[in-house]
Each structure stands twice: as C-alpha cells, then as structure tokens.
Amino acid sequence: MTTPSSNPNAAFAKSGRYLTFSLGAETYGLPVLNVREIIRLCPITPVPRMPDFIKGVINLRGTVIPVLDLRAKFQMPEAIYGDRACIIVVQLRNPAGGSTLIGAIVDTVEEVVQLNDPQLESAPDFGGAPETRFILGLATVSGGVKTLLDPEKVFLTEGLLSLAPPPSAEPKTTNA
C-alpha cells in the first residue's frame, strides 16, 4: 500500500513555473498555467448563505466570478487585507468542457519562479491536522519553503457548492 509519496492522493508537483504569494507569514505557489490574471482588491459583493471562505462575487470585465478567501479555506486566522492584497484569478478547466474562473484573495503576490525537480518534494503527512489534500508538494527555495497548491483541489472541491443551512439561529437583528 505504501507508495513512494507519503501522500498517495496528491497530484505530484511537476517542475515548472509557479506564481508565489503570501498568506500571513507563509508562502504558497500556484502553477502559472492556471493563473489568468492578477487584479487589485476591489469591492466584493457578498453572497448570502455561503460557507465563509466564499467572500462573494466580483465583476471581472462583465463576467461575474466567485472570490475565495484562502485564509478561511485553510482555516487560518482572519486578517485585514492591506494595500498590497490582490485577487489572483485562476482559470480551471471543467471536466465537462469550458473553463471556470475563480478569484482568490491573497495578502501579497510575490513572484513567478521556476521550480525544478531537486527543489520539489511531496507533501508531508501531518497525520490529518493540517490538510494536505490541497497540496501538490513543497518547494525549497533559497532557504524558504513554499507550499504548492493543487488548483483543482483548492478551487473546485465539493465544499463550495451547497447552500449553508438557514441562519435561523442567528441571534442578532437590528430591527427587533
């Protein structure tokens, strides 16, 4: 049952170019091929009754696209996004054909780096605590570790899709 990789599910990280960005003190990377564009943080229309990692939707030149909060997705503490915050627009191929655009808010976009095999290793097994199913692998670059994300798994997972339970228990209302 043991495979060379400690995380048998992970699509293995391939050498290639990655766009790196930061969330808090951590650095992540996405395959450049999946990055359509990077835009400045703009007003986001919240979508009610969605899981909290769905920030809402934005108008990307006439196309309405959802925006994810990766911090919330990775269950990291919430933070105020500063001036350097960006939305990375990721393009994903649909299994059924066509493609989907999804935005992700990040603290800062760093750079595009070429990562080669010797720098890459598969995601370590934390025994479940930090979830590794989104992770393609790790890359060690000039002393730092970058977590390479699997765009399909991060952005197209089951979790996004269903309506949250009605917020009936919600205590507050300003008009009561």
Add this chain to the structure above:
Amino acid sequence: MNANHEAPMPSGIPPEACERIGRIGEELAFVMPGEDDGLLPINHFLLDLEELRGGEVPGAWTRGLKVARGWIDEILDGSGKFTETSIRRLNEWHAYMSSVADSRPEGRGLPAWPLDWAGADDVSEVAPSVVPVATSGEENELTCSLNLEEDLELLGEFHAESLELLQTIEQGVLVLESNPTDAETIHSIFRAFHTFKGGAGFLRLDAPRNLAHELETVLDLVRRSERSIDSSIIDLILAGADALGQFTRAIGAQLQGMDPGSPIVVPTSDIIRRAKAAARGETGPLPPPPRDRSGNGVSPAPTLPPAEAIAVPVHQSAPFAPEAPSSSSVSAEPPVAPVRETLAGESSGGFVKLDTAKLDSLVDLVGELVVAQSMVVENPEVRAIESSQFVRQLRQLRRITSDLQSTAMSMRMVPVRGAFQKMTRLVRDLAASGGKKVQLLLEGEETELDRNIVEKLGDPLVHMIRNSVDHGIEPPDERIARGKSAKGTIRLSAAHQRGGIVIRLSDDGRGLDPARIRTKAIERGLIRGDAGMDESELVSLIFRPGFSTAEAVTDLSGRGVGMDVVRSNIEGLSGKIEVQSVPGEGSAFTILLPLTLAIIDGMLVGVGEDRYIIPTLSIRESFRPQAGMVSTIQGRGEVVSVRGRQTPLLRLGRFLGRPTRAASLEDAIIVVVESGEAARGLVVDELLGKQEVVIKSLGQTFRHQNLLAGSAVLGDGSVGLILDVDTLVKTPTFQHAAATADASNA
C-alpha cells in the same frame, strides 16, 4: 436472391429501430388519402432506420426497409400525397416490420414476405424499378417552377438548409479525397443528399429531387461497400453538388425577388445518367476529359488542394452547361444564363449561421458597454466638464451604445411563427383522431421573442392545445346541441404588452367546470372540503401538481403531464400563466413572458448594505406597512394583511443572514412576490429603483444553491444578486420569525 426464411440473427435490430417503427406507426395513424401530412416525418424515421445499422439484421428487415423506401420515394416523386393503396401498404408494412422486430429475440421464423409487395429482393433493381425517374435522362432537362406564394416560408427554409447541406457535401468530398473509405464522411454525404431529396420532393421540385435521388443511390452503394469510391464517383458527387447548388442559388435569387416565378433550369440529365451508370457498377462513361474550371465562380465547390496532396487523383468537374451532351436539352437551356447572372449579385442580403454562444457573448459585451458608458457619463469628474461640445459627444456615444444594444438584442429575436405553425398540424391530427372538427386561428405570428424562449415554448403549447382539443372542444353533435357551430375554434395569439409578450390560447369549447374541479381537488386532497374559494381560484387549481381533469385518457393527452408541468415550464422562462374560463363558452389561457431571458426588468432593493434584484414580473406590489397590518401567529409566523388576505412575511435580511437597517417594520418596505399559487411579503430596507439588467450566470461554483437566480452588473460596476423568487416563496418561514412578536406590534 433467396427470399424467405433465413435464420434470425441475434440482437441485430437495435431497440432504437423498434422505436422508429413505432413512431412510423403513430404517424401512419394520421395519414389521409390525398394529403401529405406525415409524409416527411415517416420519411425521416425511415431514413433513421436505414441508418441504424447495428449488428447484422435479418434479410427480411433490410428488404422491408428497401421496399418502404421505394414506396415513399414513389410518393415523393409523384403526387406527393398518400393514396388509399399507399396507406394500406404502409400499414401492412408497419405490421410486418413490427413482427420482424418481435420475432428476433425468440429466434422464431420470420413472418412471410407479403406477396403483393413489389420484389425488392434484387438490390441492383431497386432504384430503377421503383423510381419512375429512370428514363428522365433521355428526356429534356426538367424545369421546375417555384410556387412562391404558397411555399414562401418553406422555400426559405429549404434554401437555407440546402446551402448547409451542400457545404457538408463539399467538405465531405475534400475528406474523401484523402481518405476514400471514411465511413462517417460517406454517411454524411449520403444523408445530405437524402435530406435534400426529401425537401425538394416536398416542394415538388422534381429536377433537383431526381438528381439528389440518383446521387443518393450511388452513395448508398458506397455506404454498403458495394461500390468503392474512385475519382469518377468523386467527380460525380461534385458535379451533382454543383448542379444542386445552382438550383439552390436560383431559388435564393427568386426568394429575393429576382425573376420570381420564372422556371429554373439546370441541366442534370448527364449527371443522372452518370449516376445511374455508377449505380449499375459500371465505371461509368468516363467523365469528359479534365478541363480547367472556367473561373466563373458559379461552382460552390471549394478550391481543392493541389493534386499531389490528394490520394485519389481527381480532376474537378467542369461546368455543366458546356458539357451537357444531350442535344435535346439545348432548347431548354437559355434560362441558365440569367440564373447565373443573378448569382453574381447574391451577396446582398442572406443569412449567416452563427454560434449562439458567440451571440450571447456579444450581447453580454454590449451590456457591459452600456454599463461602462453610463459609468463614464456619471463620473463626477466627467460631469464637471463644461463644454457643450463634449456633452453633445457624450450624447452621441449614449445613442450609439443604446442602438448597439437594441441591435444586439434583436439578433436573438425570432418570430413565434415557427412555434405557432407547428400547432396547426397538431390540431388537425388531434381533431381527426378525436372525431372533432377544430380550426386553429393564429394571430400575431410575427411577434418576436428571444430564440431560447421560443424553443422552450413548444412543449407547453403542445400540451395546452392537446387539452383544448381533447377536453375543451366538444364533439360536433354536442356542439350543435348546445347551439354552437359544429366546428370548434382555437385561437392562438401573440402580442406585445407591457414590455413583455402575451400569448393567449383560447377555445370556444365547454370550458372548465368549477364544480368538477372542486370535487376533484377535494378527492386529491388538494383543498379541504369546506374551503371557500371563488370560481377563478377553483379554476386555477388545475395548475396544482397532481391535478388532472382528464376522465378518459386519450391516446395523445393524458401522458402523465399535467398543467402543473406547463406552469413550471412557463415559470422556468420567468413567465406567468393564468386561466379564465366560462363554463359552456370556453376557456382562455394567458401566458405572460419576458421578451428575452438575457435581460430582465428588475427591482433593486436594499437590505442593510447589500443590494438585491427581484424580477419585476414576480412582484405583485410593494408598500410601507402601517402599524397593525402585521400580525403574528403562534408567536412565530408573521403575516401581513393585504386587501383582506393574509400573506406570510419573510424578513429577507434575517433569512439571508445579513444585517438590516430598518429599526422597525414601519421603517421597512414589504415587497409582495408570488410564484405560482404562493405569495410572500419580503421585508426589505428600501426600494432603490427599477432597472433592466443583463443576467449573468453565477457559474459552476454556485450551481447547487437555489437562493439566487443569477447576478447582474449594476450601474456602478458592482455585482447585484438576483433573488430566486420561487425559493423565497416556498421556503418555510416559521423558524426565522421566532422572537419577533414584539417587533410586529411596535
């Protein structure tokens, strides 16, 4: 060939084939001597059958298809109408084929081949023996004239379709040249000729029909691998396509008003002769020596790739007129020249076939342009510019964008005519099978509507018309007894109204019987026995799921779809349907539809900091509640009293889990929305105005939620969410209203 009892092949006849046989049977039930109704559908199903070549099939099956093909072609060739004999034979055939299909699984012997069916045993004989065009090759060229008055619509369709078919053929030939055995391509060319033949036959355009028939026969042999593709066949196909192209273009020219009614002559006898020779398996009289195509642009055939790139060396067919060998045809030829001249001028007008996705994206972009334009105009810095010239220029920009928008929108619009005219046939068939006399009057067929809506309108209309004929219109004797004319009338009309479109279907039949509906509704548990309802409310019960008044299930109605399906179809198109009925005098259905699905009229409402769009069509009214209008039930459910009726309230902010601003209900606005029978009062903070919005899909990510019907880009460039009224109206409210008793009494 050995005729009768070969061993049945295992699982040769695919289930689709049995289904087609069944469909032919259904069509046959309605054909009448001297009429052509049903001819084309039967022809199509037969074609499907000929194409369903799963495994090996019993020889009787193949022969059966062949003989039917002969009959149908004979009808298409000749009068175009069914006769007593042809109907009888087709019915026998249907029974025979059904039993062939049935006999297979048990491995029983096949039914005996009916003796009086012309022997279709010999493949090579079929075409010449059954089809009477066999001799036309030696005769003068056929001319054909168009009946522009009667067939205008059909000719237009035929013209457009034929251009496509010819293109298919030409592209196919290009493929065959490099890959002569490509079955898919051979098939598509065969099918193109066949479809052409069907259309031409229906319009009684004998010459192109005969030509297409001959070419189809050749292709059929190729298809069955009884003949292989060589250069002479490719030549033949191209020559045939060229000739058909000339016919088609001439039709197109006449449709555009050039020389209307003049006979169209295109020499075909030589091609037909060659096709026959090819079908007989002769290499055929070799086509005339290769000649350069005189570049007069008549031929629709695309320029072929250089000869060395082609596996089968081919010379292109030369133009026909010069090479037509039959001297007797010369007399008939002069009209060819004018036809060609008109061709040169055909570039004006005409149609472009367009991928709807491209059209949608154009409409989207134009919508964005309009928004961007208004953002520029509204920009405070721009507004500060004081220059009359600049203001004029801005106005100019606005006018152009709005013209552009309406042009882009109009590109999606098609007349409802197509959908309406299909109903004529339906009414005739239904009336005939139900022993009733019914006329269908159409009005406002030219009214234009979004293509997507027209397409989806078909099913509900069919169902309503079935209901009307089956249950609404009385049999003639009953009508006379009631002092009505024996013939019932159904009116189907379309008209613009209030920025939308109204489709009305009315009949002068017996109407809906409120008492019977009531009984039925109680029976089905839809209403309580003591429910106080007026007649119009009772009549509206027919839209409830699980309600059907059909006492006798006829063969056409009563297929398990009720008016509730009709209503949900209409609501799926953001429309509404209502019914009025006067017992004994008839009933009328009114369908209110938006002009397009791409744009809706929306009411922008504010909830806290959020803005949402509610489709105006589902808003019944909106108002600021007065103290005492809202009461609480069991301390949980809030209802508002609107004109004596209690409508449940849904506090939108709380339901959506978003903060609100209004301090009390009296500061809020209630928007009463409805969907189907149900209505609900949505509590929002404010109304921000009505506007037309271009609907944007929310995409894959949000496909599993039903709270939002879509989104739209608002004037300031931000995104507004369009609420799905159906969900809001149907969602249970009780749990959300807890602990608000105090608020409602404030």
